[in-house]
Structure formats: C-alpha cells, structure tokens
Amino acid sequence: MKRILLTAAVLALGVSAVMAQQDVAVQQQNQMKTQGKSMYGLFLKVIKGETPYDQAAIDAAMAELEASVVKIPVVFTQNPKEDVANATFGSSQKIWQNKADFDAKVPPVTQAIADVKGKVKDGASLKVAFDAIQAKCTDCHETFRVKLK
Numbered sequence: 001m002k003r004i005l006l007t008a009a010v011l012a013l014g015v016s017a018v019m020a021q022q023d024v025a026v027q028q029q030n031q032m033k034t035q036g037k038s039m040y041g042l043f044l045k046v047i048k049g050e051t052p053y054d055q056a057a058i059d060a061a062m063a064e065l066e067a068s069v070v071k072i073p074v075v076f077t078q079n080p081k082e083d084v085a086n087a088t089f090g091s092s093q094k095i096w097q098n099k100a101d102f103d104a105k106v107p108p109v110t111q112a113i114a115d116v117k118g119k120v121k122d123g124a125s126l127k128v129a130f131d132a133i134q135a136k137c138t139d140c141h142e143t144f145r146v147k148l149k
C-alpha cells in the first residue's frame with residue numbers, strides 16, 4: 001500500500017514538473033509574442049498600409065514594447081528544456097550555456113527604442129524606427145532562436 005502511494009506521489013510530481021516546464025516555455029513565448037504584437041501586429045501593418053496611422057496607438061505600442069523588452073533576461077531565467085507544443089520557434093540551448101551573452105542582446109534593443117521614442121510622427125519615421133529596432137531583435141534571434149518548422 002505504502003509503495004503504491006509512493007509511486008502515485010512520484011508520478012504526480014513527474015506530471016507537475018512536466019507541466020511547469022511547459023508553463024515556462026509558454027511564458028517565454030508569450031513574452032516574445034507581446035513584443036511581436038507591437039512590432040508586427042501594429043508597426044509593420046501601418047508601414048504596409050494595412051492599418052491606418054494612429055499616433056496614440058503607435059505611442060502606446062511603443063511604450064508597451066519598451067516595458068516588455070527589459071523583462072527578457074528575467075523571463076528567460078529558467079531553461080524549460082522543451083519547446084512549446086506545435087511552436088514555430090524555440091529557444092536554443094545556447095541561452096543557458098551563455099546566459100550573459102544572451103542578456104547582453106537586450107540593451108541594444110532598449111537603446112534602439114529610446115533613440116526613436118518621440119520621433120515617430122508618420123509612416124516614414126515609423127519605418128525608420130521599425131527597421132532600427134528590428135535589426136536588434138534579429139541580432140538575438142540569429143544566435144539564440146531556433147526555427148522548428
């Protein structure tokens with residue numbers, strides 16, 4: 001009886017550990033998706049002419065992006081050791097072998113945002129801002145993001 005209970009407890013522990021890891025992976029992906037919402041869900045669509053230019057919306061999305069990016073090093077503290085189910089992108093294990101290098105990719109993004117903040121006034125200046133920020137996002141993605149499908 002004791003042994004059965006113990007087995008059940010160990011199984012339950014195993015399941016919750018797996019769930020927790022999936023939670024961490026999802027949380028990290030959501031972090032990126034939030035940034036993608038500002039960059040691709042709004043800025044890129046405005047640049048392409050798919051969404052009308054709205055200064056208040058642009059300013060709000062820029063502030064959200066700025067607030068989000070600084071959280072990257074903390075959100076990527078734990079190695080989930082697995083990818084989000086069915087995800088297109090995953091995290092390279094290099095992140096946790098080289099966490100300092102990974103974290104060092106964040107300040108250039110924050111700097112790029114600080115440089116353009118308040119200067120975006122129309123579609124043309126938005127494109128300049130988008131390209132400058134995007135280049136820094138890509139700089140991390142090239143090293144630490146893995147294309148899964």
Ligand code: HEC
Pocket residue numbers: 025028029030032033035036039065069072087088089090091092102103105106109133134136137138140141144145146
């Ligand atoms: C310090 C490294 C780093 C920086 C900086 C960074 N990313 Fe990421 N990004 C990652 C990693 C790692 C992944 C893959 C893991 C994941 O999706 O959870 C990723 C994935 C993504 C994804 C795919 C999410 C999905 O649906 O799977 C988007 C979108 C994204 N990033 C947007 C951005 C944007 C926009 C910026 C710049 C404002 C940015 N990222 C800056 C590391 C970074």
